[in-house]
Amino acid sequence: MVIDANVYWLPKELFTDREILDAFIRAVPREYDVIAKSYVNEKGDTAISIEKPHGCENLNYFASDYDLEKQLSDMDAAGVDAAIMKLPGCQEWLTLELCKFINDATARHAKESGGRLKALAVVPPFGDRASINELNRCINDLHMTGVQMSAHYGNHYLDHPMFRDMLSVINELEIPVYVHHTPIPVDHASLLDYNNLRRSFGRCQDQITAIGRELFSGMFAELPHLKMVHSMLGGGYFTFKDMLMPRDSGGGRFDTGTDAVRKYLTENIFFEMSHAQPWGEENLEAAIKILGSDHIIYGSSYPVKQVWMTGGPDFVKKLDVSDDDKELMLCKNAQMIYGLM
Known part of the structure; x- marks a missing residue:
């Protein structure tokens, strides 16, 4: 079995x-220089782009990408049995009303898929009563498999106290949090000039910063049941794991509280590939060796590139790791984290 x-x-x-589109565009915080635009592209497809800041396009949404029949056909071509749906980077801005609309629509789409598509809830992250009620509705009534959040909201990552009420509820519910990278990290001035530096490295920097703050803040001592699945292999977190938590810290310079942080990394943090092929075989094999196959979950970022789904599982299957490792990443980890047993 393969789960994307x-x-x-x-x-x-x-x-x-038009009313829903206008509500979505109004929710994007223009006062923070984030710009949403709708247009018709050269193929006649209705599209939405997100610029942050103005003139720096970071997200694109195309209406034809989300057709159920095409989704299921591409899943069949890839040998994907089930997939977990999430929003493409717009979690950061949605109002409660838009969240309710999207949650209902996502639940319907999952039902229409015959159970092959699973849904994650989206709610504002601040833990007010209405948002908590909506999260409970999604889990208990709509039978969603977890909640999706952004790596940061505005200028604040998830270790900030403003998110603690919501995370405390999630901790009590013992549901997973999928943490999606945002288009660019909070500190991004030097990344803006070049498209791939902004759109590719920016996402990685955002995730590494997010994970580091979550680990070093000690928030998991208070929230021990919280399991957070970070996209983009945590921004390539495996390349920095031992540097950020030196084995010989022993006090003094670079003392990081290594033992506690390593415990949190083992028990509370997991990593989703967000497409296998761009990492390449060597990097994926290194990530498996360093992070452990029991902490890596396969995902394709479909429909950003169709081939990332249709060719992704086979790419993982040809890695020079054990069959048990492959089964964990392609299926068993997702089953365990998202309760799909």
């Missing part, structure tokens, strides 16, 4: 219903 734990989805009404 990162399939993006947006409801068709976002592109066809």
Whole structure:
């Protein structure tokens, strides 16, 4: 069995219903120089782009990408049995009303898929009563498999006290949090000039910063049941793991509280590939060796590139690791984290 734990989805009404589209565009915080635009592309497809800041396009959504029949056909071509849907990077800005609309639409889409598509809830992250009620509705009534959050909201990462009320509820519910990278990290001035530096490295820097803050803040001592699945292999976190937690810290310079932090990394943090092929075989094999196959979850970022789904599972299967490692990443880890047993 193969589970793709990162399939993006947006409801068709976002592109066809002007009132919903206008509400979505109003939610994007222009006062922080984030710009949303709708347009028709050269193929006649209704599209939405997100610029942050103005003139720096970081996200693109196309109406034709979210057709159920095409999704299921591409899953069949890839040998993907089930997939977990999430939003493509817009979690950061949504109002409660838009979250409710998207949660209902996502639940319907999952049902129409015959159970092959699983849904994650989206709610504002601040833990007010109405948002907590919506999260409970998603888990208990809509039978969603977890909640999706952004690596940061505005200028604050998830270790900030403003998110603790919501994370405490999630900790009590013992549901996973999928932590999606945002288009660029909080500190991004030097990344803006070049497209791939901004759009590719920016996402990685955002995730590494997010994970580091979560680990070093000690928040998991208070929230021991919280399991956070970070996209993009945590921004390539495996390359920095031992540097950030030196084995010989022993006090003095670079003392990081290594033992506690390593415990949190083992028990509370997991890593989703967000497409296998761009990492390459050597990097994926290194990530497996360093992070452990029991902490890595396969995901394709479909439909950003169709081939990332259709060719992704086979790419993982040819890695020079054991069959048990491959089964953990392609299926068993997602089953365990998202309760799909």
